[in-house]
Amino acid sequence: MARGGEFVSAVPAAAAIPLWLVAELTYKCPLHCPFCSNPVDFDANRSELTTAEWCRVLREARAQGAVQLGLTGGEPLGRPDLEQIVAEARGLGYYTNLITSGVGLSEPRIRALKQAGLDHIQLSFQDSTRELNDFLSSTRTFELKRRTAALIKDHGFPMVMNCVIHRLNIDHVGRIIDLALEIGAQYLELANTQFYGWAHLNRDHLIPSRDQLNRAEAVVARYRQKIGDGLKILYVISDYYETRPKRCMNGWGTTFIVVTPDGTALPCHAARILPGMKFPSVRDTSVGELWRHSEAFKRFRGDAWMPEPCRSCPERSKDLGGCRCQAFLLTGDAEATDPVCDKAPQHGRVLDIIRSARGPESAAPLLFRSPENSQRLTAAAVRQEGLTRNTQTGP
Amino acid sequence: MAKSMPTSREAIPRIARLYRFQWEAAQNAYVLLFPEGMVNLNITAGEILRRCNDQDSVARIIADLEKAFESDAIGPDIEAFLQSATQNGWIEWREAVSS
Numbered sequence: 001m002a003r004g005g006e007f008v009s010a011v012p013a014a015a016a017i018p019l020w021l022v023a024e025l026t027y028k029c030p031l032h033c034p035f036c037s038n039p040v041d042f043d044a045n046r047s048e049l050t051t052a053e054w055c056r057v058l059r060e061a062r063a064q065g066a067v068q069l070g071l072t073g074g075e076p077l078g079r080p081d082l083e084q085i086v087a088e089a090r091g092l093g094y095y096t097n098l099i100t101s102g103v104g105l106s107e108p109r110i111r112a113l114k115q116a117g118l119d120h121i122q123l124s125f126q127d128s129t130r131e132l133n134d135f136l137s138s139t140r141t142f143e144l145k146r147r148t149a150a151l152i153k154d155h156g157f158p159m160v161m162n163c164v165i166h167r168l169n170i171d172h173v174g175r176i177i178d179l180a181l182e183i184g185a186q187y188l189e190l191a192n193t194q195f196y197g198w199a200h201l202n203r204d205h206l207i208p209s210r211d212q213l214n215r216a217e218a219v220v221a222r223y224r225q226k227i228g229d230g231l232k233i234l235y236v237i238s239d240y241y242e243t244r245p246k247r248c249m250n251g252w253g254t255t256f257i258v259v260t261p262d263g264t265a266l267p268c269h270a271a272r273i274l275p276g277m278k279f280p281s282v283r284d285t286s287v288g289e290l291w292r293h294s295e296a297f298k299r300f301r302g303d304a305w306m307p308e309p310c311r312s313c314p315e316r317s318k319d320l321g322g323c324r325c326q327a328f329l330l331t332g333d334a335e336a337t338d339p340v341c342d343k344a345p346q347h348g349r350v351l352d353i354i355r356s357a358r359g360p361e362s363a364a365p366l367l368f369r370s371p372e373n374s375q376r377l378t379a380a381a382v383r384q385e386g387l388t389r390n391t392q393t394g395p
Numbered sequence: 396m397a398k399s400m401p402t403s404r405e406a407i408p409r410i411a412r413l414y415r416f417q418w419e420a421a422q423n424a425y426v427l428l429f430p431e432g433m434v435n436l437n438i439t440a441g442e443i444l445r446r447c448n449d450q451d452s453v454a455r456i457i458a459d460l461e462k463a464f465e466s467d468a469i470g471p472d473i474e475a476f477l478q479s480a481t482q483n484g485w486i487e488w489r490e491a492v493s494s
Contacts, residue, residue: 017421019433065421068433095415095428119415120430158413160430186413187430229398229484 016301017065018291021094022072022258022269023054025082029074030103032138032368033126035164035199035206037269038074041381043374048261051081053283055088057259060287062092066257069094074261077104083116090117097122099162102148103141110155121152122160122189128175132168138368149183161185165216166193166206167359173216177223181231188231190220192238196270196325198369201377204362207354213241240350244315245322245338252300252324257291265290267297270325274334300324309344310337400474400481400488404457407489408477409449414485416444427485434485443476447486453477 027042039045049057058069069089076082077100089096098113099122123145127133130142152159161180165173173190180188192213195203208216220235239246249256249268258266263282266272272279277299280290291297299305303316310321321327322338330339330349337344367373400406410416415428425441427434436444442463446456457470480486 065419067419067421067426067428068431070431093417095433097431119428122430158430 016254018061018255018257018287019066020068020070020256021058021061021066022070022256023057023076023085024258024260024269025054025071025073025076025079025085026261027074028078029101029369030078030139031075031101031126031141032370033136033164033198034202034366034368035136035166035193036369037194037197037199038369039197039270039272040201041374041378042074042369043371044378045260045262048079049259049263049282051084053263054081054085057263057282057287058085058089058092058094060282061257062094064288064291066287067094068097070097070099072099075101075103077109083109083112086113086118087116090119095119100124101137101141102145103139105148105151107151110151114155114157118157120158120160122162123149123152123185124162124164125176125179126163127169128163128172128179132172136168138370146183149185153184159183159185160187160189162189162191164191164193165208166199167208167212167357168206170208170212170216174219174223177220177227177231177233180233181227185231187234189234189236191236194239194326195329196273198367200329201367203353204357204364205359205366207240207357207359208238209357209359210241210354213238239323239326239340240354242340243342245319245326245340247319248323248326248338251320253291253297254301257287265294265297267300268323268325271296273325274328305335307335307337313343398481398484400478404454405452407449407452408447408456408481408486409489410444410447411484411487416447439472440476440480443473444480444485447477447480449489 026048027038027045071082071085076098079085086096096117096119098118098120102123125133125145126136133142133145134140149159161183163169163176169176176190177188193199193206199206217235220233224233252267256267258269259282260266264272264279265282265287266279271277277296279296280294282290285294303310303320306316306321310316322340324334326340327336327338328334331346336346339346339349341347413429417426417428419426422435425436425444427436427444442460443456446459451459453474457473460473461467461469477486481488
């Protein structure tokens with residue numbers, strides 16, 4: 001879900017406050033979506049923070065001004081102490097958002113969460129049809145999700161329906177909006193896939209064609225006009241088809257702190273892929289200390305780090321050079337101008353990727369997010385790294 | 396069709412169910428919180444919404460703010476803000492809202 005939230009009036013970077021705490025409570029998930037934004041090596045991350053540690057992180061971040069709390073994962077319902085964490089957060093004054101697949105949200109649990117003070121539930125669907133929803137998640141969960149939506153409404157929670165959009169479901173956008181209307185969601189988030197983590201591995205399958213994108217945008221515009229206030233549709237654009245990059249996470253170290261299941265603090269979900277970075281852990285550094293003083297959070301804050309063409313660009317404070325993870329994945333250099341920008345020397349890479357994407361005819365099979373695939377890919381990456389190191393130290 | 400506020404000054408506003416209104420010391424401001432978002436309010440907006448408490452009518456809110464800000468000409472500005480707050484869905488009304 002790498003995306004900025006909605007801030008009508010953001011606080012200027014000079015007074016940067018970590019307004020938004022993203023708590024990835026666990027990487028365990030019953031779903032196996034091939035576009036998951038979790039790291040490919042998630043299965044190696046098994047030392048989860050305890051309830052007491054999470055409660056301390058919540059207190060420390062709140063003291064720094066954090067006010068929005070995203071409880072996510074993996075599947076946060078996989079934590080049996082979720083209710084305790086919600087109660088602590090609500091008591092501290094957070095607005096608490098549960099971001100869930102719906103799997104595990106039973107009647108007793110939703111009642112307990114209501115009692116704990118949970119403010120809102122974001123429920124994911126993978127498609128408007130049972131067939132594709134169940135294929136993409138590698139589970140039989142479509143009917144369960146519909147029942148869960150009814151449960152969320154019955155308990156009076158505001159509900160956001162989220163659907164990640166890509167080549168395989170983008171032509172169903174109209175029916176996905178119909179589904180959101182049918183289940184009574186207040187917001188629908190149509191999030192075009194951003195290519196990190198598993199989505200990056202499966203990019204060739206997932207990237208939509210420009211025709212598909214144009215058609216989908218026309219459908220969204222038509223629905224917006226027709227349905228008015230009843231359902232607010234947030235359409236998250238597809239980076240690769242833009243000519244300017246997005247201001248990633250509202251700017252590095254300006255608004256967001258992501259805490260991973262093992263307590264690593266990151267400026268964005270994907271940042272751990274960046275080479276040569278040492279990210280602090282909430283286990284040994286307080287949130288205030290790591291936000292203000294850690295090298296990692298200072299690394300790309302503001303615009304002093306920028307090389308050309310960003311450095312002399314009149315738009316540099318608007319997009320802050322785009323996304324560091326995307327720059328690294330596409331160019332191998334974390335400092336490079338985000339190649340999504342058509343002023344970037346390597347913009348051609350993005351155009352090539354769009355042109356050569358073959359979707360279902362891709363030679364490589366679709367890789368589902370599973371512990372087995374994670375272990376296999378992690379082992380392969382370690383072997384590859386060893387090989388590279390041997391080559392570098394060779395004669 | 397966009398919602399609009401009732402015409403009577405006896406109508407009573409409250410913060411809409413989807414939103415939470417609270418003081419944030421770190422931002423030195425009132426904010427409206429909603430699913431995955433936040434509206435950062437300026438002083439006047441905060442003072443008006445603070446009074447949308449499901450008890451006080453528009454007339455009372457205006458009278459109270461005129462006293463607080465020592466001005467008797469802000470009624471139309473307050474009503475204009477309440478109108479846009481209604482359209483944004485931030486507040487709801489005790490009497491039926493025309494649409």
